Amino acid sequence: MKKLQQHEWVFINDIIYFIYENEDFLNERNSFLSYISLLVPNDFSVFHLVDRTGEHYLTTPTVYVPGKKDGKSPKHVEAINKYIENYENEDYGQWLMAMGKRAVYRETDLVDAQTMKDTRYYNDTYAALEIKYSMQVISSYNNEFQGAIVLGRNGSHGDFTGNELYAMELINRHLSLRLYKEFHDDAVSHDREFSQATDLLFILAEEHKLTRRETEVFFKVVKESLSNEDICDSLCISPHTLNKHLNHIYIKFGVNSRSALMHSVMSAVTETD
Numbered sequence: 001m002k003k004l005q006q007h008e009w010v011f012i013n014d015i016i017y018f019i020y021e022n023e024d025f026l027n028e029r030n031s032f033l034s035y036i037s038l039l040v041p042n043d044f045s046v047f048h049l050v051d052r053t054g055e056h057y058l059t060t061p062t063v064y065v066p067g068k069k070d071g072k073s074p075k076h077v078e079a080i081n082k083y084i085e086n087y088e089n090e091d092y093g094q095w096l097m098a099m100g101k102r103a104v105y106r107e108t109d110l111v112d113a114q115t116m117k118d119t120r121y122y123n124d125t126y127a128a129l130e131i132k133y134s135m136q137v138i139s140s141y142n143n144e145f146q147g148a149i150v151l152g153r154n155g156s157h158g159d160f161t162g163n164e165l166y167a168m169e170l171i172n173r174h175l176s177l178r179l180y181k182e183f184h185d186d187a188v189s190h191d192r193e194f195s196q197a198t199d200l201l202f203i204l205a206e207e208h209k210l211t212r213r214e215t216e217v218f219f220k221v222v223k224e225s226l227s228n229e230d231i232c233d234s235l236c237i238s239p240h241t242l243n244k245h246l247n248h249i250y251i252k253f254g255v256n257s258r259s260a261l262m263h264s265v266m267s268a269v270t271e272t273d
Contacts, residue, residue, distance in 0.1 A: 033064035100143035141180035
């Protein structure tokens, strides 16, 4: 069993408190990395979030370099962005991200140092930053990848120790949960707003006595902002039939165009707020 010193437990408790109590945690990742550097000394660190667009695994990296003003370094930011664009698929821990597995490990635990040094991935990222050793922290919760932290060291500190890995494992449990809640709460909030907007449109359709088919067209125009052609394809109706429905909707709302209909709906939303 790993044994941590009393001061290390104090640091860990303070960091966990910061994770949960900072309301703007995602925008305070630089401060978070600075606290981590006090617990686990390093020469460079980066905190990625999951890319929910699906284009990459990682996005919006926050870089921290101890000793630099505000912890920033253009050279490090450039190297990290190059990694995301060109070398993400060569990352030996990518399968953990894909599987949604939480993990903390040294890169040397997965691949020997010489093999690593022979790759362009290493030479364009770690070597460019004079990093010899790295620790990877993969944050996941409910089998969903949430983000990743990389801590890097040059040769002076030596490789990361078992106790340092253990300390980051303890922190990562809480970090994974906080990131999950951060993204999940955003999704819940978005779904709630989406549901409220849907309810309001149904109320407007009912108030203006739209038929069932007119209501379908109304939603396609106002909620989905589809073109006439797309609406026809979606509802399997002809342009002539669509124009007939649109004219009926315009008459019932007292308008004469799509833009005027949108303005009428937005006015109703504003009055509701």
